[in-house]
Amino acid sequence: MRVREKITKASIERHLKNAKVTELKDDKTPLLLRINAGRTQCSCLAEYNKEGKTKRKKIGVCVEPFKNINAIRENAINIVADLLNDASASCDHFENVAQLLNWYIDNQSVNHEIKDSTKAGNVSAVSKHLIPKLGDLAIKELTPAALNDLFVQPMLIENKQLSTIQKYFKVLKEAFSRASDLKMLEVNPLATTAFSDYIKTKILPKQGKLPTSKLAQTVAAIKLGPKQSYLYLLLMLCYGTRKMETANIRYDWFALEDKPVLLIPADVTKTKEPLTLPVTTFVLEAIAEHQNNQKLNGYKGVYLFPEKFGGMGDNTAHDLVLAVSKGEWTAHDLRKLARSCWAEMNVDYVVGEKLINHSLGKLGNTYIQTDLEDRKRVAIENWHARLSQLLIAVSSDTMPTQPDFSAYLKSA
Secondary structure, X not given: OEEEEOOOHHHHHHHHOOOOOOEEEEXXXXXXXXXXXXXXXXXXXXXXXXXXXXXXXXXXXXEOOOOOHHHHHHHHHHHHHHHHOOHHHOOOOOOOHHHHHHHHHHHHHOOOOOOHHHHHHHHHHHHHHHHHHHOOOOHHHOOHHHHHHHHHHHHHHOOOOHHHHHHHHHHHHHHHHHHHHOOOOOOOOOOOOOHHHOOOOOOOOOOOOOOHHHHHHHHHHHHHOOHHHHHXXXXXXXXXXXXXXXXXXXXXXXXXXXXXXXXXXXXOOOOOOOEEEEOOHHHHHHHHHHXXXXXXXXXXXXXXXXXXXXXOOHHHHHHHHHHHHOOOOOHHHHHHHHHHHHHHOOOOHHHHHHHOOOOOHHHHHOOOHXXXXXXXXXXXXXXXXXXXXXHHHOOOOOOOOOOOHHHHHHHO
8 A cells, every 4th residue: 555645764663553544645745645554664765757668766665663754855856856857947046045045045044943042143154154164166166175174174173062063063963954845946965974074083062161160150150240130140050941941931921829839821832842840938939029129110020130121031031131141151051050059959861951951851751750849849948048058258238138028929
């Protein structure tokens, strides 16, 4: 039996389990897979019509784990185009790499699902590095050798970090992949190209600029810094939350029950997974003082850090951090500092990763949910007790008596 659908790694694995399926035909490309008798691999053919007759040409074999299926789909298109020898088979919409990259940036600019910071980073990568080095190449001239000679090697000569080169490479590959998905390219020259083809060195995570030895110094900087920055930076250090997750926190995200929690919804988090954080008396008191100041200034809205159209924007958030850090560290460094301190405090690895909302796959099921939440609360209470002691140690009079935060929530 033949099944016609988009061929993916998942679809192959699914149909291998069904003995009735013998052929998989891709619904958008000439690729045809024939499953072998042992149902362990597939013969790959390009199926096309010429002079009114259906023809097939074997182009390879697809074996587990089927990771190269996208490259095989592209190859089938190229082979059929060559077999037909028809100039009309070309569907390139771009004369050169620069046109494709500019099209990609224009498309991103109107996509509201992409963060402004991501858009800005991609614009910088394209305008300052990719177009100057590769922009004049015709699409078909962007071979692996050309990419190495004109982009990778010059970036290394410029002493760019490997992680930076990899980031720009991902932008380039994503742009070509997007154009290929929309059938705007006859051939995607980067379909089978990986960054590891050029750089074999393992790229380690970037080290934070705030080692745990600087915790007390960082807490002092936050407490003695501008009052507008205080609670925003304190919460990021308290929970290791990301910059914009923290910037958009609302008062009605706090659930004040027997065990108070802060519920950050999935549409705000980077991972698109909801995040539940234990709330301590230490945090409630800090928020209460902040909320009381807002009321004195006439604000009665739902956001801890409001701006004209809702929660605080990226630029304001950046400025609040800069006012304290003086450019020596970023909001993400506070996140890394919190995570490193938890490790030093012997917080369980799974608990720590769940607190900062990292995806753990099957490892995340190590604990039942109730046990996990209890462990998270113990870790956070110990951490906040430590931060409280450090704040007390700072010689400052910026911490007045705190009003009752729960009373506000009940009346809001």
